[in-house]
Amino acid sequence: MSALEKNIWVVAEHVEGVVQPVTYEVVAFAEKVATATGGRVSVVVVGHPARPTAEQIAEASGLDVIALDAEAASSGSVEILRRLLKGLALPHPPRFLFVPHTTMGWDLAPGLAVDLGASSLSSVCGFEGDPEPLFRRRILNGKFLQEVRPADNRSVVVTVAPGTEDPYVSKTNRPGSVHMHEAEEPVSSTKVLGHVDPPESSVNLREAEVIIAAGRGVGDEENLGCIEELAGLFRRGAVGASRPLCDAGVLPLACQVGMTGQTVSPKLYIACGVSGALQHTMGMQNSDMVIAINTDPNATFCREAHYSVVADLHEFIPLLIEKIRGLRGEPSE
Numbered sequence: 001m002s003a004l005e006k007n008i009w010v011v012a013e014h015v016e017g018v019v020q021p022v023t024y025e026v027v028a029f030a031e032k033v034a035t036a037t038g039g040r041v042s043v044v045v046v047g048h049p050a051r052p053t054a055e056q057i058a059e060a061s062g063l064d065v066i067a068l069d070a071e072a073a074s075s076g077s078v079e080i081l082r083r084l085l086k087g088l089a090l091p092h093p094p095r096f097l098f099v100p101h102t103t104m105g106w107d108l109a110p111g112l113a114v115d116l117g118a119s120s121l122s123s124v125c126g127f128e129g130d131p132e133p134l135f136r137r138r139i140l141n142g143k144f145l146q147e148v149r150p151a152d153n154r155s156v157v158v159t160v161a162p163g164t165e166d167p168y169v170s171k172t173n174r175p176g177s178v179h180m181h182e183a184e185e186p187v188s189s190t191k192v193l194g195h196v197d198p199p200e201s202s203v204n205l206r207e208a209e210v211i212i213a214a215g216r217g218v219g220d221e222e223n224l225g226c227i228e229e230l231a232g233l234f235r236r237g238a239v240g241a242s243r244p245l246c247d248a249g250v251l252p253l254a255c256q257v258g259m260t261g262q263t264v265s266p267k268l269y270i271a272c273g274v275s276g277a278l279q280h281t282m283g284m285q286n287s288d289m290v291i292a293i294n295t296d297p298n299a300t301f302c303r304e305a306h307y308s309v310v311a312d313l314h315e316f317i318p319l320l321i322e323k324i325r326g327l328r329g330e331p332s333e
């Protein structure tokens, strides 16, 4: 394999030029693979205009950035993104092409792998070995880990699970170089007509350091007060939820944690009246510390959390709030 083929690309995820934090997590993963395989990481930005986003990443990471400017990319169509990346990669395909395991990445990776004659690996959460890595990926809703060694004679498109690594921190105070490319406008079989903004929400679970997650055990909307109050005690606290609560409209969909919700990795995750179904824990298993509050000592969360409190949350949480306020010398509300 030539030195060029050892190259590693990370496809940056951005929304109208705003780089999504998960991009830097994937960069951190790619850097580790590069150290093991002797490859070199470049970040690829596709957009319009692509340069400001590329410069932002080059500044923050110190890594080289390949920027592909194409007006069509501003549509946000993943098909267009795939076609543009194909044109960029085909002349000199990189050995590994890492993308975040997000809705963008799910859409992009399999088709891009077909376009490049590459292998495709999804939901990768680790690797070991060098020079050829053995990737670990989650299968069967995260119940098992599978180890996969990709064929060494072709590129591999890999989606990396959010939370696999901490965001990459530049090892230099010099920005990386930006290599600009322009592309022909690709032909697309689909046309994006517009975007519908999600309902206004102040929830930003991925940025939260403490998440108080409400499960079915919380009951209805009237009982949310203590959950919100507890979350409000922490400077970067937020309310999360299990799916039944979001399905019932008790909390907005933006609060949902899990397989079909958000993937989070806070310092502290307090699961209140959440049983710990796999589809939920898939979204929060990278939390530093987990506390479960549940009436059922046999609930999965009670067995798997770092600490579990077997109690009725409606009785326990007000006491916890009072205790925290007392320790801080704050008056009770």
Ligand SMILES: Cc1cc2nc3c(=O)[nH]c(=O)nc-3n(C[C@H](O)[C@H](O)[C@H](O)COP(=O)(O)OP(=O)(O)OC[C@H]3O[C@@H](n4cnc5c(N)ncnc54)[C@H](O)[C@@H]3O)c2cc1C
Pocket (backbone or CB within 6 Å): 214, 215, 216, 217, 218, 241, 242, 243, 244, 245, 256, 257, 258, 259, 260, 261, 262, 272, 273, 274, 275, 276, 277, 278, 279, 280, 283, 293, 294, 295, 296, 299, 311, 312, 313, 314
């Ligand atoms: C394809 C698919 C995708 C899914 N995606 C997701 C997802 O992204 N996120 C998600 O969360 N789920 C998801 N689910 C649903 C998931 O399988 C579970 O059904 C769901 O997580 C259960 O939510 P829960 O723990 O709140 O409710 P339950 O399982 O009903 O648990 C409620 C818990 O509350 C406890 N409890 C009751 N009263 C109290 C009280 N007063 N005090 C303390 N504890 C109390 C009970 O002991 C119980 O353990 C998905 C399911 C499928 C099939």
